[in-house]
Every structure is written in structure tokens, then in C-alpha cells.
Amino acid sequence: MEPHNPQREAKILALQKKPCIPLLETFRDQEQRFTLAFPFMPLSLENLIGQGPLPKSRIRSHFRDLFSALRDIHDKGIIHRDIKPSALLLESPDGPAYLSDFGTAWHPTLSINTEPADRKILDIGTGPYRAPEVLFGNKSYGPSVDMWGAGVMLAECCRDPPRPLFESRPVSEDGNQLGLILSIFKTIGSPTPETWPEALDFLTPPFETYRTFQGEDWANLLSGVDGSFQELIVKLVTYESSQRPSAAQALGFTCLDSVP
Numbered sequence: 001m002e003p004h005n006p007q008r009e010a011k012i013l014a015l016q017k018k019p020c021i022p023l024l025e026t027f028r029d030q031e032q033r034f035t036l037a038f039p040f041m042p043l044s045l046e047n048l049i050g051q052g053p054l055p056k057s058r059i060r061s062h063f064r065d066l067f068s069a070l071r072d073i074h075d076k077g078i079i080h081r082d083i084k085p086s087a088l089l090l091e092s093p094d095g096p097a098y099l100s101d102f103g104t105a106w107h108p109t110l111s112i113n114t115e116p117a118d119r120k121i122l123d124i125g126t127g128p129y130r131a132p133e134v135l136f137g138n139k140s141y142g143p144s145v146d147m148w149g150a151g152v153m154l155a156e157c158c159r160d161p162p163r164p165l166f167e168s169r170p171v172s173e174d175g176n177q178l179g180l181i182l183s184i185f186k187t188i189g190s191p192t193p194e195t196w197p198e199a200l201d202f203l204t205p206p207f208e209t210y211r212t213f214q215g216e217d218w219a220n221l222l223s224g225v226d227g228s229f230q231e232l233i234v235k236l237v238t239y240e241s242s243q244r245p246s247a248a249q250a251l252g253f254t255c256l257d258s259v260p
Helices: 006-014 045-049 056-075 144-158 178-188 197-201 227-236
Strands: 025-028 034-037 088-090 097-099
Touching (some): 045 088, 056 097
Antiparallel strands (some): 025 034
């Protein structure tokens, strides 16, 4: 079922290099199911943050790998569409990290017959990492949906203890994701036409429909987080998608300098 497509995932992965997960081979199992084989990775970022706070050196290393992978796929016009901690696999707690889970990725030529660029599927992303433009029906979204997810994930890793910025219930419990929308509004404040001008053209603009929330101060949301990491998080977790840094730009932020 779209957008999950293992054959397309295999073709996309065949085009990639580190720090995307390498595809070893594809085969048909005994039930003739198309199967992808990957190197064994003992950990994911999800496992790591489940064990407690991460040192800045690990956050820096893992997110350099993540943004390097995103830079490479975005340069090819590919959108991952499911950035989350479990999609970043690790050889060890210190890395290296590999971006995986390309099952719902959008490719500008491989996906175009089923998903034209201006009519992409909206049922993408996972829980609190879903970008707001998708929640409000913008089918023309671009790579910036990945950057929002990466920003939310970076905030989660930097907080002590690690915890998501936003609350999201399973789709089975919250089919229209109203809970996630309200959590975003309550956390970073309700958008306005000034802070989210592109949303004026959405099928369901977010203005004047919901109660207005002031949101929390970023200093409180990211209390104790190094200022250089705060700077990148605030830039990434912003409503207007064109204002989010690209993956290449994110790699230029001070917090991701290779030398602490």
C-alpha cells in the first residue's frame, strides 16, 4: 500500500552511500515476499535515548551523520518522510550512525507516476516528528518536512531526560491528529499569517479555527541545553518551511562542528 513500497526502497537505497544504510541484497523469501537485507546494527538512536541523557559529543556525531545523509538524499530530490529516532541506526553508542527506513521515501522520478510532486500522500511521518504542513493538507511539501523531524529529534536528544517536544497519540486513537496539532500550538505557540504565510494557501489553513495559544518560551523548553544546540533547534522547528535550514546549512552550525 502506498506510500510503503519495498521495491522502490531498494532502488532508492542502491543510489545512496554512507551515511545511509547500505543495502546488501534483495531476494524473495519462501512465500515470495520481496525482502531487503541490511548489515546488522545493534542499536538505534531510539535505544540510546531510552537509556538516559546523551553527552554532547555523541549528539554532535550522530546528527552530523544524519544531516550528511539528508544533504545527500535531498540533493537528489529525495524526501525521506519518516525521520525518527528508530530510523537512525548505530554501529555502537559512539556511532557511526546510518539513516535507514526508506520505505515511504519520495523520489522525483520513481514516485512521480503514483505521487505527482504537487499531490504527494499526506499519511507520512511518525507521531511527534510529523511536520505541521502535512497535518494541514499541504501536498506540495518538500525536503523541509525531514528538517522539521530532525529538529524535533535533536531537541529530544538534548533534553534531560530525553523526551519529545510534542505529544502524539496513535492514529487509531487520533485519526485526524488533532492532539498533535494542539500539542504543537500549545508548545511553540499558535501560528499566524505573519509567522506561517505559506499556510494561507493550504486547503485547511490553521488560522481562526483553533483556540490561540501563546506557547512556551524556548528557554524553558530547552532549559539546560547548550546554546549552540538551541540555536539550531529553534531554526528547524519553525512553521514556515522555507525558513528551516537545509541539511547542508545545518551542518554549518556551531553545535555540529567536528571538533567540540
